[in-house]
Amino acid sequence: MTVLRSTLDTAGAAFAANRDAVLAALRDLDDDHARAVAGGGEKAVARHRARGKLTARERVELLVDPDSPFLELSPLAAWGTEFAVGASVVTGVGVVEDVECVVVAHDPTVRGGASNPWTLKKTLRAMQVARENRLPLITLVESGGADLPTQKDIFIPGGQLFRDLTRLSAAGIPTIAIVFGNSTAGGAYVPGTSDHVVMVDGGAKVFLGGPPLVRMATGEVSDEESLGGAAMHGRVSGLADHVAVDEVDALRIGRRVVARLNWRKRGPAPAAVVPPRYAEDDLLGVVGPDLSQPFDPREVLARVVDDSDVDEVKPRYGPSLVTAWARIHGHPVGVLANAQGVLFSAEAQKATQFIQLANAADTPLLFLHNTTGYMVGKEYEQGGIIKHGAMMINAVSNSRVPHLSVLLGASYGAGHYGMCGRAYDPRFLFAWPTAKSAVMGPAQLAGVLSIVARASAESRGTPFDEDGDAAMRAAVEAQIEAESMPRFLSGRVYDDGIIDPRDTRTVLGLCLSAIASGEVAGTGAGHGTPAYGVFRP
Known part of the structure; x- marks a missing residue:
């Protein structure tokens, strides 16, 4: 057995603050759902x-x-x-x-x-x-x-x-x-x-x-x-x-x-279901509204997967991404979960190999998002972050096993793509109530615009309007903050719904059961020509 050992401090102040914030977000969502239920x-x-x-x-x-x-x-x-x-x-x-x-x-x-x-x-x-x-x-x-x-x-x-x-x-x-x-x-x-x-x-x-x-x-x-x-x-x-x-x-x-349809499932039957060893209610306190604060996705897995039992692959390599085998409601899954937000070259290469392994084993993939994107900077550009990120995106794009995605925290930039965002057609995609998704964080985006405007003023030799810049930054941050919230994205059908964190295991179990109505097959032997394109070395 490879049972996860939780170190989550459920009596701590951070847990309580996270829990309060998530419950407040859920109350707001209750009002929105009530409007939908009320119809006309x-x-x-x-x-x-x-x-x-x-x-x-x-x-x-x-x-x-x-x-x-x-x-x-x-x-x-x-x-x-x-x-x-x-x-x-x-x-x-x-x-x-x-x-x-x-x-x-x-x-x-x-x-x-x-x-x-x-x-x-x-x-x-x-x-x-x-x-x-x-x-x-x-x-x-x-x-x-x-x-x-x-x-x-x-x-x-x-x-x-x-x-x-x-x-x-x-x-x-x-x-x-x-x-x-x-x-x-x-x-x-x-x-x-x-x-x-x-x-x-x-x-x-x-x-x-x-x-x-x-x-x-x-x-x-x-x-x-x-x-x-x-x-x-x-x-x-x-x-x-x-x-x-x-x-x-x-x-x-x-x-x-x-x-009278005489309908039969074509996918594999699930194994015996064993509940997690830790309370699903604890999921309320794992992720808070401040997405700059990291969290360990293993604490989520311990409360979602059967018997809290996982087998990690490459746990010491590319530690900002957890890759592991597990079961949810008896259904086998391969999990890719962001650990510290940023994806480096090692994480991208690790993900690429793991996705190929899941396809060889005909195992659905579960992506748990909390990423600010791929790492930038001279050292990382020279180290090949573009081609390594492209390898991961290639693997995700051409993977043939079913994909599930849950936005737990941040899901920014190309990291959203590499982690199988909506544009990459996961079978189902859900979000937690405090998750966010955009091209980048609000402060970063406003800062980029400010730097570009300042450089433009300098090149023209004109004075830079500091007050106008501050107003612009505040307006842009407010706009991006509003547009990255799950209600905004859900309103545009960019996800399949915002879920209570405590319902994550149930929702994923229902999705995996629905997926099993059809054949579950990857790109391995017996499934025709391999689906992948050219991986740039």
Whole structure:
């Protein structure tokens, strides 16, 4: 056994201060999540229920297996924008008839479920999760289509939604549409391009053009039921495979459709699960709001991995990066965790080799971020930091095993890339509430701009405005600080959600289980041509 021995001082002042700061951040997040859960507000929800309808979250709750977890994705999408927090759609991974599925549920209490640019981005991200992890996709449909004032940002990229639905089907990944209300205009192609369609009698309306548009275009006078009602689609057009008597019945039928898929996982079955030896509650005090203060990522691993048991690789070489083998909820993982923030040449080379080893062993990789980036300076440039960092980025980019990323602390500069940030398509990416990510820290970025401006003034022979420089630095620092916070990034769907540190093990276990729906394979023998490009020596 190689059980980690924790040295975390849970009775110390630093731990208490970190814990208080994280709990305060979580309270702020609770308010933001409450806004997402509220949908269109009390009046809109009351009107919706008065029509005998369930809310989007009630539909999800009845769809998934009782007492099963639902891993909600991108709950703060559109935060900080003109649109409602949550982007008028609920997405996530849930268990339906013992099958992990991606669920997309339109929220009709927010502008009739109309799609704005963030709705589209959030939905496409959910569909990417379904495609990459081989998870059936269930769409709970009730949407007025595109939010017309923003059509310029939706119409052209929005076509990808229907393309991706058909590609899921072509890949053998089932797509199911359960239609509760309007699914009009382009929205009609959601059920139209899905494998299985359930429609609610008297509620579902699916048509390319409603009565007013039909009358304007053709002069024909028609009603909604004859144009696109469930009864018509069940008897005449054949679009509906199943017609439900009400919403609850529609969800029951949807569950039966999943039960008949004969779905089997292709990934390895997990080993026996052994809980960590240290309390997950301690994770609240490991990382504080001052990200310049280092922490030992082994203290995180001791509270996340099975039996707190890890096997470190190269523990004495490149000590600013921990590389280790472990299990989480029985699933094997290779861990890359930043220890002291900066990545040197040794850490980059160590990471490159470890990623190759994980691919040879068909083992998913978990990246735990706390990096300020690759080291700069004459000594390090001459020592080859660029080519060594490029080796790490090459390895991450072309690795074929599934990747998971969690932003624990800082995630700045090219270090964010080397540690498999969003642009490198990890299967899932989450952030802790005090994490930050940007091109560099706020003070560093403002300082760089100040140095450049001072040099420019000197080259022109003009006086340097010290007061203006101080004001500029303060403004830039405030801007970058705000834009590097997890809520800002989560609002733009740059992560899959901000999680309570205490939930890290549970969230990663759910992700690893979902990943195992598909094959888990690297670049080793038996998997075709090696995926890597040229490594510069």
